[in-house]
Amino acid sequence: MTDGLRRPARVGIFDSGTGGLSILRHLDSQTSGLRALYLADNRYLPYGDKPTSWLERRAATLTSVLLERGADLVLVACNTATTHTIAALRTRWPDVPFVGVEPGIKPAARLSRNHNVAVMATPATIQSQRLRQLIDEHAGDAEIHLVPCPGLADAIERADDVALSPLLDQTAQRLLATRADTVVLGCTHYPLIADRLAERLGPKVHLIDTAPAVVRRVQHLLGMTPHSRTPTHTEPVQLQVLCTGDAAQIDRALLRWLDTAVHCTHLDLPEATTST
Numbered sequence: 158m159t160d161g162l163r164r165p166a167r168v169g170i171f172d173s174g175t176g177g178l179s180i181l182r183h184l185d186s187q188t189s190g191l192r193a194l195y196l197a198d199n200r201y202l203p204y205g206d207k208p209t210s211w212l213e214r215r216a217a218t219l220t221s222v223l224l225e226r227g228a229d230l231v232l233v234a235c236n237t238a239t240t241h242t243i244a245a246l247r248t249r250w251p252d253v254p255f256v257g258v259e260p261g262i263k264p265a266a267r268l269s270r271n272h273n274v275a276v277m278a279t280p281a282t283i284q285s286q287r288l289r290q291l292i293d294e295h296a297g298d299a300e301i302h303l304v305p306c307p308g309l310a311d312a313i314e315r316a317d318d319v320a321l322s323p324l325l326d327q328t329a330q331r332l333l334a335t336r337a338d339t340v341v342l343g344c345t346h347y348p349l350i351a352d353r354l355a356e357r358l359g360p361k362v363h364l365i366d367t368a369p370a371v372v373r374r375v376q377h378l379l380g381m382t383p384h385s386r387t388p389t390h391t392e393p394v395q396l397q398v399l400c401t402g403d404a405a406q407i408d409r410a411l412l413r414w415l416d417t418a419v420h421c422t423h424l425d426l427p428e429a430t431t432s433t
Contacts, residue, residue, distance in 0.1 A: 169232065171235070175346070184372050193397070243255055258345055306324075351366065
């Protein structure tokens with residue numbers, strides 16, 4: 158039970174697909190008694206090539222679904238959606254706490270030893286004004302190398318190893334060419350394959366995943382006490398999963414990334430369900 162609420166808090170989470178599971182893993186390990194509603198908009202994956210106007214309409218539609226189902230807080234578990242839509246969402250629902258995910262420019266700039274930081278992200282995130290603002294505010298004297306990764310999130314989503322392995326090889330080569338010793342994982346899909354990327358980059362390159370900071374922000378807004386679940390304190394997140402596309406694909410991802418047999422329910426949610 159959280160302060161000010163008469164029932165366990167319910168976090169509504171949306172992403173273009175299963176990338177947000179990288180954050181949900183941290184929520185599960187660091188929070189007890191939380192209820193989560195996860196909405197995967199995999200009918201329209203990927204978000205990385207969508208225009209801002211479309212993303213804003215879609216984010217409003219997904220937020221409405223989560224709020225109608227009792228979400229106390231909305232977590233925009235997608236870097237592209239955060240950079241393009243979270244300001245509009247906060248304006249539309251001023252009384253709803255929103256948490257987004259943004260590329261970790263600030264921690265990366267602080268950590269880098271050679272002052273070279275690479276940001277790998279979708280093309281839409283790379284082109285966003287918000288990313289430019291983060292760089293201006295937090296890069297300091299670090300040189301920031303922007304590395305767009307078209308197709309990578311989609312290959313991770315589909316667990317397509319035939320496509321994924323060469324994409325990771327190409328991405329690693331481009332990252333190493335920047336001479337960056339710190340790499341920002343600028344899409345929530347990327348932490349799911351961080352171990353495979355790290356093998357290609359080597360031990361001298363540090364990867365930045367902002368999921369722990371996002372979880373701390375969620376806990377703060379809900380008045381929850383951060384802690385890790387232990388064998389004697391093992392109440393997992395109570396999870397409900399919805400999707401707009403292939404439910405079986407989401408089921409496989411849940412089993413692979415969360416080791417849970419929770420089944421996804423398909424939600425018939427056409428593209429133009431909410432107007433702005």
